[in-house]
Amino acid sequence: MSEIIDRDYAGEGIYRENILDHYKNPRNFGNIENFDAEYHEFNSLCGDELTLQIKIENNLVKDIRFFGKGCAISIASSSMLSEEIKGKKVDFAKNITKENIFNLLNIQISPSRTKCALLCLEALRKLIKIYKGEK
Amino acid sequence: MKMEILAKQLDIEKIRRDFPILRRKINGNNLIYFDSAATSQRPKTVIESIKKFFENNNANIHRGIHKLAEESAFLYEEARQKIASFINADTEEIIFTKNTTESLNLLAYSLFKDLKENDEIIISEMEHHSNIVPWQQLAKLKSIKLNFIKIDKEGNLDLNHFKDLLNKKTKIVSLTHVSNVLGTINPIKEISKLVHNNNSLLILDCAQSISHMKIDVKELNTDFLVFSGHKMYGSTGIGVLYGKKHLLENMNPFLYGGDMIKNVTFKETDFNSLPWKFEAGTPPIAEAISLGIAIDYLNYLGMENIEEYEKYLTDYLYKQLSKQKDIRLYGPKNRSSLISFNLSNIHAHDVASILDSEGIAIRAGHMCAMPLVREILKEPALCRASLSFYNTKEEIDKFILSLNKVRLVFKNE
Numbered sequence: 001m002s003e004i005i006d007r008d009y010a011g012e013g014i015y016r017e018n019i020l021d022h023y024k025n026p027r028n029f030g031n032i033e034n035f036d037a038e039y040h041e042f043n044s045l046c047g048d049e050l051t052l053q054i055k056i057e058n059n060l061v062k063d064i065r066f067f068g069k070g071c072a073i074s075i076a077s078s079s080m081l082s083e084e085i086k087g088k089k090v091d092f093a094k095n096i097t098k099e100n101i102f103n104l105l106n107i108q109i110s111p112s113r114t115k116c117a118l119l120c121l122e123a124l125r126k127l128i129k130i131y132k133g134e135k
Numbered sequence: 136m137k138m139e140i141l142a143k144q145l146d147i148e149k150i151r152r153d154f155p156i157l158r159r160k161i162n163g164n165n166l167i168y169f170d171s172a173a174t175s176q177r178p179k180t181v182i183e184s185i186k187k188f189f190e191n192n193n194a195n196i197h198r199g200i201h202k203l204a205e206e207s208a209f210l211y212e213e214a215r216q217k218i219a220s221f222i223n224a225d226t227e228e229i230i231f232t233k234n235t236t237e238s239l240n241l242l243a244y245s246l247f248k249d250l251k252e253n254d255e256i257i258i259s260e261m262e263h264h265s266n267i268v269p270w271q272q273l274a275k276l277k278s279i280k281l282n283f284i285k286i287d288k289e290g291n292l293d294l295n296h297f298k299d300l301l302n303k304k305t306k307i308v309s310l311t312h313v314s315n316v317l318g319t320i321n322p323i324k325e326i327s328k329l330v331h332n333n334n335s336l337l338i339l340d341c342a343q344s345i346s347h348m349k350i351d352v353k354e355l356n357t358d359f360l361v362f363s364g365h366k367m368y369g370s371t372g373i374g375v376l377y378g379k380k381h382l383l384e385n386m387n388p389f390l391y392g393g394d395m396i397k398n399v400t401f402k403e404t405d406f407n408s409l410p411w412k413f414e415a416g417t418p419p420i421a422e423a424i425s426l427g428i429a430i431d432y433l434n435y436l437g438m439e440n441i442e443e444y445e446k447y448l449t450d451y452l453y454k455q456l457s458k459q460k461d462i463r464l465y466g467p468k469n470r471s472s473l474i475s476f477n478l479s480n481i482h483a484h485d486v487a488s489i490l491d492s493e494g495i496a497i498r499a500g501h502m503c504a505m506p507l508v509r510e511i512l513k514e515p516a517l518c519r520a521s522l523s524f525y526n527t528k529e530e531i532d533k534f535i536l537s538l539n540k541v542r543l544v545f546k547n548e
Contacts, residue, residue: 020546069482073484074482
């Protein structure tokens with residue numbers, strides 16, 4: 001019990017150099033002109049908004065872009081995720097897990113920030129469903 | 136009389152000792168709790184009253200013939216009396232609910248039975264979701280028009296727009312007393328006159344005002360008034376609906392079941408008299424009793440003293456925040472004890488996370504007022520610092536200093 005209550009969540013420690021770097025200079029930020037699928041995700045808890053677009057060729061993620069508003073954690077995880085899956089197989093993108101995202105961020109995410117970190121993953125999963133449904 | 140009240144200063148150090156949680160350390164720092172608008176902390180007397188009830192008196196109310204049942208019912212009804220005199224109402228005009236949201240739903244569902252197609256309801260752009268969604272959803276069922284009073288640039292209600300909206304078809308006006316986002320204190324006496332001259336009903340959401348200023352239902356002349364226990368130093372799970380007796384008598388119950396009946400046959404039911412007509416099922420008895428204890432505590436401090444001290448704190452916080460060039464404040468200068476703000480280029484969640492690492496608890500998000508925050512203020516999220524009489528000037532100083540840490544982390548110096 002005391003361990004749960006007094007566990008020192010990273011606090012400002014989550015704002016590591018690379019997190020802030022991805023926040024201030026997000027990779028793959030913007031639009032794809034002729035995307036194959038687009039998905040808009042909204043986190044009503046924080047007001048974060050994220051639009052993901054994907055371009056697929058030969059079953060590979062040819063391009064992935066995102067834009068929207070969000071906190072440092074939400075933007076950084078979107079940015080890192082986009083780097084992770086770009087150029088990879090669609091199935092690889094489809095099988096990304098929560099743990100993969102936490103590993104990419106490499107910081108301790110408190111329960112109250114989990115939604116911020118995983119917004120991009122929810123959007124990605126729905127995006128791929130939309131893509132597969134269309135095909 | 137007035138002199139006596141003003142002469143009695145609050146002993147803040149002593150008050151702080153009444154709130155055990157204020158001894159908590161968060162990440163090695165003393166807790167600075169600036170989130171009382173979300174839920175206040177509880178004094179020892181309130182916490183102990185719940186334990187005491189379960190250890191000594193616990194039984195169901197209005198049913199048993201035994202001693203404990205009598206004691207429980209007595210304590211429950213005594214709490215109702217305390218609440219009634221706290222807002223200058225009659226005891227039978229006080230109905231226990233779960234919270235402000237349930238009180239508003241009770242009103243919406245019960246009053247809607249008498250509304251006809253093309254009737255109109257007025258609320259405002261600064262309402263909490265609990266005073267938007269029930270009306271919005273029920274309005275759809277009956278083709279009833281829901282109008283929103285605009286707010287001006289300062290964050291005050293546009294009363295001219297309100298006058299334009301009022302018309303013969305307006306049956307209900309439901310407004311917040313104090314905005315939980317902007318801190319605006321709405322001019323209820325003036326609004327009440329306009330509403331009643333128009334033969335409409337006035338509902339007042341006092342969730343954000345009840346623990347900060349003296350509320351008198353007769354002075355405000357409101358038909359209904361709602362609030363939650365947990366924002367006024369009581370427990371969660373208990374809320375209040377006040378209604379003028381003659382109105383409540385003519386309204387249908389919202390929830391049906393045990394305790395709200397006088398006589399039940401397989402074919403028909405006679406409803407109980409006020410206030411029990413609206414209290415179906417076993418209520419949160421301990422929570423209701425502890426709300427009475429919270430009111431004892433507020434009376435002991437004196438609402439005038441609370442208002443005076445919190446105004447001093449709020450003015451100080453406003454002044455300190457106004458000095459910061461990269462901070463945008465939302466709402467009017469003259470306000471209740473909460474301030475919403477944003478630091479430029481830093482998301483509210485990041486501000487809250489870094490302040491949390493310093494032991495400072497603030498709210499970050501849309502404050503359950505998405506239409507206001509997103510559509511009017513055009514922000515994805517806001518930070519909100521909300522104060523209580525257990526806060527101090529020193530805590531505000533530490534909070535202001537900690538904002539530098541936020542800037543430092545984001546290299547926004």
